[in-house]
Amino acid sequence: MHQAVVDPLLPPNLSSDSVSRRSAPEKGRFGDLRGLQWRINLGVLPSSVSATIDDLRRVTADCRRRYASLRRRLLVEAPIPKNGRNSPTLEMDNPLSQNPDSTWSRFFRNAELERLVDQDLSRLYPEHGSYFQTPGCQGMLRRILLLWCLKHPDCGYRQGMHELLAPFLYVLQVDLERLSEVRKLYEDHFTDRFDGLLCQENDLTYSFDFRKSPDMMEDEIGSHGNASKANSLDELEPEIQSIVLLSDAYGAEGELGIVLSEKFMEHDAYCMFDALMKGANGSVAMADFFSTSPVPGSHTGLPPVIEASMALYHLLSLADSSLHSHLLDLEVEPQYFYLRWLRVLFGREFSLDKLLVIWDEIFASDNSKVESSADENIDYGFRILHSPRGAFISAIAVAMLLHLRSSLLATENPTTCLQRLLNFPENVTIEKLLQKAKTLQDLALSIDISSPSLLLVGSHYQSKTTSTRAVSLPSESVSPKTPLNFIPDSYWEEKWRVAQKAEDRKQDGVENQVPTRKKGWTEKMKLRLRRTESDPPPSRVLSGQRGSKPSFRRSLLEDLRKALGAEENTEHEQHHDDILSEQDNLSEAVEVEQQESSCNSDNNSDDNCPSGNSGHEEESSIYSDSASPPNEANDHEIASEKNSAASFLSLDECNEALDTSPIDSPLPLSDPPENIPPTSVCNNNDQGNNQGNETSDTSTSVSPSPISDPSHNLPQTSGCNNDDEGSSATQPKDGKQNKFQWFWKFGRNTVEAISEKVGGGAAEATKSANIISNQSNSPPPASPAANGHCSSVSGRGDSVDQNVMGTLKNIGQSMLDHIQVIESVFQQDRGQGASSENLSKNVLVGKGQVTAMQALKELRKISNLLSEM
């Protein structure tokens, strides 16, 4: 019908088709017939390998019959008035009738719907106007959409459905093109080889063969082949053979069963669309994402789109916590962009030929629910992550976010961030993106199966989103300082990255381009994953996560604060959930570690980042990940991995002790000690295991306490005070940023690992101080480290030292202030805790406080030293 029109489109598409065929040899049974393969993957046609061509044909015919009857039933032409006056139905069936069942009102409803659909269809893929804008195609699209919407009145027509449907029609058309191509090829091929045989056969049995047209040839062959010439068919390539059998007009179900048929394109497209929208008994049904009411059976009680968006952020937080926290900081909620991505399955972000490749993969993943043995109650977690397909969709979205990572991290306000998200770059290497997505899919599926506490995470997310929403709407005054923080945060991160990059360049020059420097994407992923999973391994902090860690912490803190402002219960849960989710990651940490080893070997066969500036940016992020020379980094990581494993064990214990109480007993939130002990004790254990170093011990034990601080006025006011100080402190440091890098770098390269950990601990300390003062300057963590190594690193410029001294003094001052605040808080806590808590908790509280107080004393000593300098 539209062959001539489609032709110009075909070459690129066919080529991409063939490319993907080559790259993915494990493609399905009918890999070169995309439309057919999709129909199988979507569940329209039987997917089992044992299904014969005849089975396919029968199912096809059934689908078409269903569609035809539906069309007959639902598509109302203008009502034809019956003859005869005063017919009893006239009161009901007149154009102004208000009875919703009358043909007229049905007609008006359809007309309304049609107008709505037409509005969208007329703008569908204008760049592919040659095909999609043809009246025939528009007619088919309109009828299919109308029928589907009439069949599912509860869902109705929503914008975006047409973009889900259009590619189906397109691939079916492309299949037909391929068919006719094969037909031509095959005709020559065949007549040369089997001419004699054919004539013989014709003479003997088929009288009608003589009036056959060249187009009929193949049908002919099919009919022959089935009977007497099976051997000749077998000699052909199996692909061609199946095509012949599929388009045989004399096979099962006759004309109606021709699987690739131009006449029934509309029917087939409807079946595919229907299968996609309803999910074909799988867990991902696109129709859900168009509805605003929660799906029955979802535990969150949220609209599926929101739930899917939360799943996206959850996956993102596991894949790249810094990006996740950055987006949270900017209050860029996932549904702002994910709605658009999800509803048309990324149709707006990629051009059609790329989209088809992506859809290939999406449909190739199984849509059935993953039945994990652990869950009796299936309803936990995110529904979308239950099936490989849903997980893959989320994974693609995360991969897209990661692709934009550096440009997103550089944004300072939500608007530009969204702009970048909604204008996804054109020049993406699809293969890379898909590869990334596949790894993420594995991750997504593994979380869903392995963690039984996803329910909590879900509610945690829910509370988080609701709380942020609540805060962002009326009570901006709850966290008046947050806007201030956005700018310095990303600013420092950027600054740091630039510095790091420049330095790496220099090093590169010296080291003559160490090949492993450019880490493969998977490697990078692993690094990021690991970063989130191992809670606070100090060496990790040292090895370049200065920027992200504080922000992550800070975001937690802020969230808590907001939650406190909004609702006390949420805070409680949230905090606990954070711990829990960290705990969950233990299993992955181990798993990832195993993968790591294989990954390292893969390093050499890595793929370079895509060209263009985005690629550059990404590369820079690689540098930031692997800032230290690779060997050393690996050593560190392995060591810290062990440490973190140990620490996780202790974390586990602590959490288990507390696991039941905070959840079961809805204690009033004003009992913060409950929150303090687990973290502080755990961290103590952690640090103790790692180093047994007193200074670091103090530092980490301080950090959790402000989080669970009940009297939020105190830190807030102190934060206000320190803001001035901090800003005055930052300004001189501004120019020295680079030099700190040097200190740091130098220290890391020369000093022993242990001393690094000391530095790391110190960094932690200042960081925690930083958190209190609510500003995420990266220099403060840097300076103690630099200080720690100052003695060993001799031969630095005097002027630098002067500056460092000045800033150190400032820091010391601010630390002292903070310590005072914390101490006062502890005093209060002791009084409260004793009165309101039961005994066992009291013990824990006491322990925590004792250690915390000791830590504070140590810290005070240090800061005194600092300020004296």
Added chain:
Amino acid sequence: MVLVLALGDLHVPHRAADLPAKFKSMLVPGKIQHIICTGNLCIKEVHDYLKTLCPDLHITRGEYDEETKYPETKTLTIGQFKLGLCHGHQVVPWGDLDSLAMLQRQLDVDILVTGHTHQFTAYKHEGGVVINPGSATGAYSSITYDVNPSFVLMDIDGLRVVVYVYELIDGEVKVDKIDFKKTSSNSSAH
């Protein structure tokens, strides 16, 4: 398929306050493509109300209309049909079929819609139709006091027009239907 609403002689506010509520609830925007009104609205508010139902509004002038810019007669072509519009107080004797047929020939229309008598009538005449939609508000006329509110909706589809007559009798809306087919020979003769 085109729906044309024909009505007239509302006489708001002099003889009636408003359209009957039942009519108002039936007349919703989005269904009707054209409105032809024979006149005597009489105020601008009614004109505005009709505009809300359908922006394509054609009005001829009745003797009580405030608006003097309305034409005495108007013709328009919808689909294959040519429609003529006139209030009818100019055509004497009022409501007389022969006189109206003369006007129909004069305007050279297939369907002539007139008003003024406040009585619904519809004649098939000389291959055309002469319709009087009556008074939409049921206002009394100079001839009768006993008037049922009524209006007409024409469904014009190709060579066929179905005239739906809506009449409010004892608080109930009665619907009647008249089928009219224009023969192709007839149209060629014109």
